[in-house]
Amino acid sequence: MTVLTLSRRGLLKGAALGLLASTAPIAVMAAAAKGGRLVVAADSEPKNLNPAIVASNGVFYIASKVIEPLAEASYDGKDGLEPRLAVSWEGAQDGRSVTFKLREGVTWHDGKPFTSADVAFSALEVWKKLQNIGRSVFANLETVETPDAATAIFRFSKPTPFQLIRNALPVATSVIPRHLYEGTDIATNPANTRLVGTGPFKFTEYKPGEYYRLTRNEAYWNKQAPLLDEIVYRVLPDRAGAGAALEAEEIQLAAFSAVPLADLARISKVAGIKVISRGYEALTYQLIVEINHRRKELADLKVRQAIAHAIDRKFVVDTIFLGYAAASTGPVPRNAPEFYTADVPTYDFDVAKANALLDEAGYKAGADGKRFSLKLLPAPYFNETRQFGAYLRQALAAIGIDAELVNNDSAAHQKAVYTDHAFDLAVAPPVFRGDPAISTTILVQSGLPAGVGFSNQGGYVSSTLDSIIAKAAETIDTDARTALYKDFQKQVVADLPLINVAEWGFITVARDTVENVPSNPRWAVSNWADTALKG
Amino acid sequence: MKRIAALLRRRAITAVPVLLIVIAATFLLLEHAPGDAVDSYLVSLGGGDAKLAAELRAQYGLDQSGFARFRLYLSALARFDLGWSVAFDRPVIDLVRERLPNTLLLMASATALSFGLGSLLGIAAGARPGSLRDRALSIGALALYAVPGFWLGLVLVLFFSVQLRWLPLAGMETIASGKQGLERALDIARHLVLPVTALGFIYLALFLRVMRSGMAEVWPLDFVLFARSKGLSRTRIVWRHVARNALLPLVTVLGLQAAAMLGGSVVIESVFAIPGFGRLAQEAVSDRDAPLLVGVILTSAVLVILVNLTVDIVYALLDPRIGSGEEGA
Numbered sequence: 001m002t003v004l005t006l007s008r009r010g011l012l013k014g015a016a017l018g019l020l021a022s023t024a025p026i027a028v029m030a031a032a033a034k035g036g037r038l039v040v041a042a043d044s045e046p047k048n049l050n051p052a053i054v055a056s057n058g059v060f061y062i063a064s065k066v067i068e069p070l071a072e073a074s075y076d077g078k079d080g081l082e083p084r085l086a087v088s089w090e091g092a093q094d095g096r097s098v099t100f101k102l103r104e105g106v107t108w109h110d111g112k113p114f115t116s117a118d119v120a121f122s123a124l125e126v127w128k129k130l131q132n133i134g135r136s137v138f139a140n141l142e143t144v145e146t147p148d149a150a151t152a153i154f155r156f157s158k159p160t161p162f163q164l165i166r167n168a169l170p171v172a173t174s175v176i177p178r179h180l181y182e183g184t185d186i187a188t189n190p191a192n193t194r195l196v197g198t199g200p201f202k203f204t205e206y207k208p209g210e211y212y213r214l215t216r217n218e219a220y221w222n223k224q225a226p227l228l229d230e231i232v233y234r235v236l237p238d239r240a241g242a243g244a245a246l247e248a249e250e251i252q253l254a255a256f257s258a259v260p261l262a263d264l265a266r267i268s269k270v271a272g273i274k275v276i277s278r279g280y281e282a283l284t285y286q287l288i289v290e291i292n293h294r295r296k297e298l299a300d301l302k303v304r305q306a307i308a309h310a311i312d313r314k315f316v317v318d319t320i321f322l323g324y325a326a327a328s329t330g331p332v333p334r335n336a337p338e339f340y341t342a343d344v345p346t347y348d349f350d351v352a353k354a355n356a357l358l359d360e361a362g363y364k365a366g367a368d369g370k371r372f373s374l375k376l377l378p379a380p381y382f383n384e385t386r387q388f389g390a391y392l393r394q395a396l397a398a399i400g401i402d403a404e405l406v407n408n409d410s411a412a413h414q415k416a417v418y419t420d421h422a423f424d425l426a427v428a429p430p431v432f433r434g435d436p437a438i439s440t441t442i443l444v445q446s447g448l449p450a451g452v453g454f455s456n457q458g459g460y461v462s463s464t465l466d467s468i469i470a471k472a473a474e475t476i477d478t479d480a481r482t483a484l485y486k487d488f489q490k491q492v493v494a495d496l497p498l499i500n501v502a503e504w505g506f507i508t509v510a511r512d513t514v515e516n517v518p519s520n521p522r523w524a525v526s527n528w529a530d531t532a533l534k535g
Numbered sequence: 536m537k538r539i540a541a542l543l544r545r546r547a548i549t550a551v552p553v554l555l556i557v558i559a560a561t562f563l564l565l566e567h568a569p570g571d572a573v574d575s576y577l578v579s580l581g582g583g584d585a586k587l588a589a590e591l592r593a594q595y596g597l598d599q600s601g602f603a604r605f606r607l608y609l610s611a612l613a614r615f616d617l618g619w620s621v622a623f624d625r626p627v628i629d630l631v632r633e634r635l636p637n638t639l640l641l642m643a644s645a646t647a648l649s650f651g652l653g654s655l656l657g658i659a660a661g662a663r664p665g666s667l668r669d670r671a672l673s674i675g676a677l678a679l680y681a682v683p684g685f686w687l688g689l690v691l692v693l694f695f696s697v698q699l700r701w702l703p704l705a706g707m708e709t710i711a712s713g714k715q716g717l718e719r720a721l722d723i724a725r726h727l728v729l730p731v732t733a734l735g736f737i738y739l740a741l742f743l744r745v746m747r748s749g750m751a752e753v754w755p756l757d758f759v760l761f762a763r764s765k766g767l768s769r770t771r772i773v774w775r776h777v778a779r780n781a782l783l784p785l786v787t788v789l790g791l792q793a794a795a796m797l798g799g800s801v802v803i804e805s806v807f808a809i810p811g812f813g814r815l816a817q818e819a820v821s822d823r824d825a826p827l828l829v830g831v832i833l834t835s836a837v838l839v840i841l842v843n844l845t846v847d848i849v850y851a852l853l854d855p856r857i858g859s860g861e862e863g864a
Contacts, residue, residue, distance in 0.1 A: 039710070046579065047624045056581050132583045187594075193624075208623075208633060209810020211710045232711055236808050240689055241705055247697045248704050381578070410578045411570030411823050419574070431581060439582065451589075453574075454582035 035229045036533035038514065041242040041254040042233035045208065050192040051174040052126045055133045057283060057431075060525035061255065062233055065214050066109075067176060067197030070100060070119070071169040073282040073434070073522040079166055080282070080338070080434075082520070084527075085114070085175055085198060091162025095476035098154045098165050106221045108177045109202045116152040120144035121178035123154065126186060133438060137168045163478045167338075167435035170282070170522055200226035200529040210235055225529035243267055246509055252533070253510040253517070255524040260383060261322045264507060272512050277324060279518025280505030282434060283525065284333040287316070287325075287388060288443070289499040290417065290426040294459040297372050298424060302361035304496040307425075308347035309354040310399045311392065316502050320387045325504035330489040331440055333432050333503040335521075341486040344493040354399045363400075371400040374424035378405070379413055382429055388501070389427050419451045421459070430454050432503075436485045441469045444497040460497040539848055546847075550840050557836045561829045562608070565820070566601045572621045572823045573597060595621050608826065617833075618826035622818060627830035630815060635834065637707055638811035641734065641803070642796045644727055646789070648735030650742055654785055657746020661781065662773045664751040672743065680740035684799050688733040688806040695729060702728050705808035730807040734799055738792055745788050749781030783854060790846035794839045 044058050051063040071089065074082035086100040106114040123144050127134030140160055145153040154165075175198070180191045195203040198221070201214035212233040216226055234251055236242050242258035245251040247270055259267060268275040289307070293299045313327035326334060330344045363371040376396075378389025386407070393403045403425065408416055416422045433439045439454065446461040468491065472484040492498075508524065510517055513534040520526050573591045577583050592598045596607070611618055617627035653676075660672040679687075696704035703709070708723045753759060754777060762772050801813030812831060819828035 044579070047622060054580055056579060058579060132580045132587065135584060135587065188624075205711065207710075207810075208630075209814065210706060210808075213711050230711075234706070234710055234808075235810075236705060237814065238705075238806050238808065241806070241808060244689075244692055244697050244704055248700060250696075250704055408569065409821055411572075411575035411821065412568065413570070414574035414578050415570035442582075449585040451585050452582065453577045453580075 034227050037230040038228050039232045039251045041236045041251050041258045048192050052122055052176045053130045055171050057525055064525050065201040065527050066195040066199045066203045067174045068199045069170050070173040072526055073170045074520050095159030096156050100152045102150045104150050106198050109196050114198050115149040116146035118175055118178045119152040120146050122175045133172045137172050159476050161481050164435050164437050171433055199527050227532040252514050255508045257506040259509045276508040279523030281335045281521035284335045284432045284503050285429050287502040288428050290428050292424050292458045295424050300361050302357045306354040306357040308499050309350045310395045312349040320384050325502045328500035328503050330493045332489050339485045341489055344490050351398050365400045370402045373402040376403040376405055376425045377423045378427040385427050385429050418453045418457045445469050465491050546844050561832045562605050565825050571597055575822045617830040620827040622822035622824040627827050631834050634812050634815050644731040645734035649738040653739040653742025654746045657743040658778045661747040661750025676740035676743045679736050684737050684802045685806050691729045707809050730803050734803045745784050749784050750777050753777045753780045790843045793842040797835050
């Protein structure tokens with residue numbers, strides 16, 4: 001089967017504008033005012049800003065405006081994609097190659113032309129060798145052929161599902177300029193902090209601890225973009241800072257829930273400020289309970305089922321996330337319709353049933369009402385993960401399980417859970433990155449060495465799940481592969497290697513003057529070529 | 536002058552072991568904190584495979600023992616090399632040079648505010664110990680002292696920046712404004728008003744209390760009675776005789792406060808997004824960046840030692856009794 005994946009919109013515009021077409025709605029662009037400086041809040045300063053090496057949201061938030069991927073996520077494009085540096089992508093039937101047609105007439109910010117050699121270099125030397133996600137997605141990439149400047153053919157040593165490569169395009173394929181990196185130590189190249197890309201904005205200035213400044217790329221391949229003159233990322237480390245700065249009009253936008261959920265009800269009533277909950281659909285975070293199966297009580301499925309029944313998901317969504325989340329049914333979020341299935345076992349909130357299950361498992365309550373004690377480590381990364389930790393402790397108390405809360409900072413939590421396995425239950429917020437094979441199957445797969453973060457470090461082993469995961473990794477046919485992942489979801493929910501509780505996207509708060517937010521499901525980490533300021 | 540030279544010599548000799556203890560303690564504490572720089576970095580990546588972690592540990596030198604790294608650090612330090620910050624991927628000395636002026640400016644302004652205003656209010660309170668004014672000032676100052684710094688900072692921001700929009704809400708200067716010279720200095724001053732007030736007001740109480748109680752102790756002394764019986768005006772007695780004699784303990788407090796201010800600035804720098812030393816220290820801890828943290832704490836320690844030395848010199852100049860006895864011993 002040959003899959004031709006040119007987005008429908010890309011084709012229409014390709015016909016109209018000779019494949020140099022804009023990917024943003026032209027009507028909107030014509031209406032919006034040009035120019036202006038958009039000031040947004042930033043809460044972290046990544047030391048390595050190169051998205052080809054560090055594929056993380058913190059890096060993309062800034063770098064995605066400067067360095068572009070081959071394709072970006074889209075609300076209405078075919079397979080949820082729209083073209084960026086590639087205009088089409090096509091997988092071979094045997095799963096051993098993928099052919100990319102690249103955009104022509106694109107130049108780097110330093111004036112050099114962008115060619116297939118840049119893509120080949122990025123893929124082989126950076127994504128495959130250095131990138132946190134590319135190291136697994138492109139593990140079997142053998143060579144990249146470049147028959148001409150606008151064609152790159154990826155050849156794999158083993159059949160590799162085209163569906164996976166396609167889904168990884170927005171996250172794992174940021175292209176960096178070969179002429180600045182070749183022959184240097186890529187990991188320490190100065191261009192990792194002073195980015196040079198092909199994107200709508202150039203990296204102009206960085207004042208550590210204060211701001212990043214990006215300015216308009218006059219030579220951008222999409223002649224109608226960008227609409228802004230400048231984007232300034234203002235570093236505001238305090239959680240209360242972003243909301244106040246928005247109210248004082250010192251910044252115009254705060255993404256990634258920089259304004260805490262608890263402040264949203266108040267700030268949404270402030271004149272001139274809007275609260276936007278869309279634009280994160282392809283960056284869904286999942287609230288899960290990680291389980292250490294080395295504990296004999298937790299190795300018992302009945303105990304895990306009891307815990308699943310003890311959690312009131314509606315309470316979690318309404319009270320902890322203040323409604324800005326959805327209850328999870330399984331390891332794949334609803335926002336991934338390509339893979340999601342609701343046809344899985346369910347665990348209603350039912351304390352009596354949970355208690356009965358624990359009795360059945362042989363863990364009778366003692367004279368003090370306690371069945372057993374365990375250690376609960378909530379991840380410190382978000383307010384909500386910490387709050388859910390406190391809630392879970394109470395929910396467990398209701399079924400006679402005495403949980404001791406252990407609060408750590410990021411580094412200590414990482415070591416305690418993923419290296420030392422010094423936990424019984426942990427609360428984690430993994431991200432669903434477009435395809436279960438990218439960062440979801442790793443949460444239940446067995447045989448991973450200690451020290452791998454956000455992975456199955458709970459000692460869970462299931463030959464059924466391991467074989468589904470292995471089979472999906474080499475299944476080329478998209479439908480067959482999708483079916484395997486539907487089965488994967490059923491198995492995970494039935495056997496509960498972990499408990500999926502809720503899934504959420506972040507919230508953007510912006511002044512009314514900021515327009516075209518959001519224009520795609522990875523908006524905060526996309527290129528903002530079509531973002532504009534009114535007036 | 537001989538007294539002061541001896542003081543300097545003595546202090547230089549004692550400073551070395553103090554700094555060594557500071558370095559060793561910081562290193563040891565961070566070494567015993569669970570998790571390392573790679574763990575912290577992997578969190579920011581959203582995970583990574585075991586090989587990546589091992590490669591990073593080798594690159595950062597974290598595969599060596601703590602003792603080996605400590606020895607390496609000391610030998611580099613002996614060559615005045617503060618090392619390489621893992622979290623920022625830059626030389627520590629550059630970061631220190633970049634951030635220290637901001638913190639010094641903040642601390643010096645806040646100290647000046649709390650010392651100046653605190654001692655003035657202390658004189659106002661101590662002019663008539665036990666009076667209504669004295670009580671009101673003392674209670675007011677204590678209430679301020681009890682207020683957490685970040686809360687005061689946030690309230691000031693909400694009122695003066697968000698509601699009234701009189702003052703900028705955060706940062707050291709207007710971002711990417713291209714201001715130069717006097718215009719830039721004024722801009723920085725405007726930005727410093729709120730953080731300096733928040734930091735300075737909290738420590739104001741201490742100066743007020745010390746001044747007031749110092750004056751209360753001086754009032755019953757014979758020379759005050761004599762000054763009164765000479766027929767001097769009350770104002771003259773308060774300023775020339777009582778306040779002046781109560782000033783000496785204040786200088787001691789000033790030296791001690793320098794260290795406390797450094798601690799308080801961590802919080803204030805976060806609230807006001809000022810790229811200073813406090814925030815750098817906080818980031819060094821959460822990123823488990825030993826060279827950076829030691830660099831920050833070492834510089835702070837040197838700073839505190841220098842301030843205390845200055846205080847002692849001022850003391851010796853103000854009071855001839857100090858230092859002369861020690862010299863013979």
